Amino acid sequence: MDLFLHLCIMIAIYIIFALSLNLEVGYTGLFNFGHVAFFGIGAYTSALLTLHRVPFELSLLLALAMAGLWGFLLSLPSLRLRGDYFGIATLGFGEIIRMVFQNEVWLTKGPMGLPGIPKPILFSYRFATLPQYLSLVLAFTLLTFLVLRVILRSPFGRVLKAIREDEIAAAALGKNVLRFRIKSFIIGSLFAGLAGTLWAHYTTFVSPGDFTLLETILVLLIVVLGGKGTEWGPVWGAIVLIFFQESLRFLRLPADWTRYLAPLQQMILGGLLILLMIFRPEGLIREKGKISNAGDKGDQ
Amino acid sequence: MIGSKGLCPQNLIFCLKMSFLFQSILNGVLAGCIYALFAMGLTLIYGVLGFVNFAHGELIMWGAYFLYLLMEKPIGLPLPSALAFALLLTALMGTGVDRFVFRPLRHANSLTLLIAALGLSFLLRNGAQFFWGAEIRTYGFEIKRGFRFLDISITLNQMMIIFATIISISFVYLLFHRSRLGKSMRALSDNLELARVVGIDSKRTIRFAWIIASILAGAGGILLALDTNLQPGMGLINLVKAFAATLLGGVGNLWGALWGGILIGLAENLGVLVISPGYKDAIAFGIMVLMLLIRPSVLFHKQE
Numbered sequence: 001m002d003l004f005l006h007l008c009i010m011i012a013i014y015i016i017f018a019l020s021l022n023l024e025v026g027y028t029g030l031f032n033f034g035h036v037a038f039f040g041i042g043a044y045t046s047a048l049l050t051l052h053r054v055p056f057e058l059s060l061l062l063a064l065a066m067a068g069l070w071g072f073l074l075s076l077p078s079l080r081l082r083g084d085y086f087g088i089a090t091l092g093f094g095e096i097i098r099m100v101f102q103n104e105v106w107l108t109k110g111p112m113g114l115p116g117i118p119k120p121i122l123f124s125y126r127f128a129t130l131p132q133y134l135s136l137v138l139a140f141t142l143l144t145f146l147v148l149r150v151i152l153r154s155p156f157g158r159v160l161k162a163i164r165e166d167e168i169a170a171a172a173l174g175k176n177v178l179r180f181r182i183k184s185f186i187i188g189s190l191f192a193g194l195a196g197t198l199w200a201h202y203t204t205f206v207s208p209g210d211f212t213l214l215e216t217i218l219v220l221l222i223v224v225l226g227g228k229g230t231e232w233g234p235v236w237g238a239i240v241l242i243f244f245q246e247s248l249r250f251l252r253l254p255a256d257w258t259r260y261l262a263p264l265q266q267m268i269l270g271g272l273l274i275l276l277m278i279f280r281p282e283g284l285i286r287e288k289g290k291i292s293n294a295g296d297k298g299d300q
Numbered sequence: 301m302i303g304s305k306g307l308c309p310q311n312l313i314f315c316l317k318m319s320f321l322f323q324s325i326l327n328g329v330l331a332g333c334i335y336a337l338f339a340m341g342l343t344l345i346y347g348v349l350g351f352v353n354f355a356h357g358e359l360i361m362w363g364a365y366f367l368y369l370l371m372e373k374p375i376g377l378p379l380p381s382a383l384a385f386a387l388l389l390t391a392l393m394g395t396g397v398d399r400f401v402f403r404p405l406r407h408a409n410s411l412t413l414l415i416a417a418l419g420l421s422f423l424l425r426n427g428a429q430f431f432w433g434a435e436i437r438t439y440g441f442e443i444k445r446g447f448r449f450l451d452i453s454i455t456l457n458q459m460m461i462i463f464a465t466i467i468s469i470s471f472v473y474l475l476f477h478r479s480r481l482g483k484s485m486r487a488l489s490d491n492l493e494l495a496r497v498v499g500i501d502s503k504r505t506i507r508f509a510w511i512i513a514s515i516l517a518g519a520g521g522i523l524l525a526l527d528t529n530l531q532p533g534m535g536l537i538n539l540v541k542a543f544a545a546t547l548l549g550g551v552g553n554l555w556g557a558l559w560g561g562i563l564i565g566l567a568e569n570l571g572v573l574v575i576s577p578g579y580k581d582a583i584a585f586g587i588m589v590l591m592l593l594i595r596p597s598v599l600f601h602k603q604e
Contacts, residue, residue: 025411029411031410031411031414033414033418077589077592078589078592080592081592083410083411083414084351084352084410084414085352085547085592087352087354087414087418088352088354088539088540088543088588089588089589089592091354091536091539091540092540092543092584092585092588093585095536095537095540095581095585096582096585099578099579099581099582102578103576103578103579213422213536214422217418217419217422220415220418221419224415259433260430263426263427263429263430264426264430266422266426266429267422267423267426267427267430269419269422270419270420270421270422270423270424270425270426271419271423272419273415273416273418273419273422274401274416274419274420274423276419277405277408277412277413277415277416277419278401278404278405278416281408281412
């Protein structure tokens with residue numbers, strides 16, 4: 001039962017993480033390959049603040065603000081770029097943030113990580129046990145889902161899609177493409193920070209090794225497997241993939257096997273991503289109203 | 301530095317600082333030569349196929365591991381033949397990657413292509429980790445004392461790096477400016493449609509571009525591993541450096557990539573005199589961001 005609850009919590013956290021990436025990759029067409037950075041910023045910010053006895057409500061807000069702020073700062077130079085350059089810039093940013101976690105020992109304790117992150121107390125109610133935590137995470141997941149749904153169904157969301165489909169046409173209609181992209185990136189980073197915060201307070205331990213390319217690949221795979229640019233795609237993707245990812249723990253395999261199994265599992269994720277791109281780039285759920293790929297000839 | 305042998309009797313501190321500086325410059329050029337090899341491969345594929353190969357770092361890493369595989373116990377080839385086979389295997393890997401991943405996606409949109417490349421990079425990286433584990437390895441050559449020249453030390457390996465870079469670059473130069481194949485590659489990167497119209501076999505040319513890019517990546521990876529060490533994560537961070545070098549030199553510009561690489565190497569090795577060495581790998585990224593801020597126009601010159 002505990003394992004099942006654990007699985008549900010992880011899935012819910014990754015749904016938030018994937019929904020935030022879906023806003024960028026799926027709806028706005030931004031190739032963000034360093035999304036884990038904002039997850040990590042959220043996790044570390046909230047962990048550090050609560051360890052210094054800042055109340056959870058405040059540290060959660062500050063963690064979101066921090067993730068959003070860094071999203072804004074990164075987007076200023078890099079969002080002017082063509083898609084694939086933006087991809088490299090974000091990929092590099094993800095690595096740099098990890099380096100900061102690792103090197104700023106005075107703040108983050110470096111590779112030792114931060115243990116003993118307190119369980120959240122919201123309005124003097126403590127979410128300590130698994131069912132309690134699950135209810136908290138589910139509430140936030142629902143909130144994320146609804147907020148992003150409202151945003152994406154609003155005129156703002158339609159402009160994002162228009163930019164994805166044809167940047168020049170959107171600009172010709174008087175939309176400030178850069179500004180819309182920056183806003184989308186900030187919102188995405190903010191919710192990634194939320195996912196990171198919830199994750200940090202769930203595991204109660206963060207270290208630089210938790211925020212590697214693996215997380216980026218996993219969340220990207222969730223989005224494209226489920227169906228990028230759809231409301232429910234990331235939800236289904238997270239359920240399928242996190243179940244796959246976490247199922248190794250249920251099997252209780254001998255320790256010396258994991259030396260081979262962990263890379264093998266990750267090879268499967270990489271291979272899956274390639275196969276998906278070749279045979280079904282639209283994912284499990286196809287985006288409604290999108291007839292063909294004629295709209296995105298790529299930006300070459 | 302102990303053996304200054306009275307070269308600078310008056311101002312020892314100044315002299316030490318100067319030799320330290322020269323040593324850093326030398327190390328920077330050495331590292332830069334390697335980055336140049338990476339960047340040239342990256343920019344070559346970019347020129348011919350029009351996308352940034354995210355798996356280029358993994359070709360670098362596999363090149364180094366292929367040499368390790370061939371020289372270690374069960375096979376145990378001597379260095380020269382192991383080197384040749386390692387480069388051959390890297391070239392095979394590069395063409396294989398193109399055949400099975402990128403060719404089916406030739407007409408896909410760029411997001412699809414990039415996600416596939418990222419997945420490929422992850423697959424290859426964990427492939428290496430599966431066989432060799434995540435630990436840091438070295439080729440196990442005995443460490444030789446470097447030669448000393450005016451208080452700057454240079455090892456045999458490092459001289460080999462310079463030598464190999466010069467050979468690779470002259471090879472690339474001859475290929476691109478003297479051979480038919482190189483000319484068709486340049487034509488293809490200038491204008492794909494026009495190149496087809498004049499009868500250039502684009503499939504063959506693309507295959508050769510992959511072979512050359514892989515060999516450059518493999519050679520660079522081997523040299524890097526000779527100078528430092530091997531680990532599965534070496535690909536990704538060097539991809540960022542290669543990309544920064546490419547940006548500095550102008551995307552799609554082969555000779556620009558050479559200078560860009562050397563500049564990145566210098567900036568890294570001189571940079572750590574000022575900032576914490578833990579951030580050495582972040583310097584290339586910083587340069588990249590700076591380039592994007594001050595010269596965004598370099599990014600767009602290529603396709604016009």
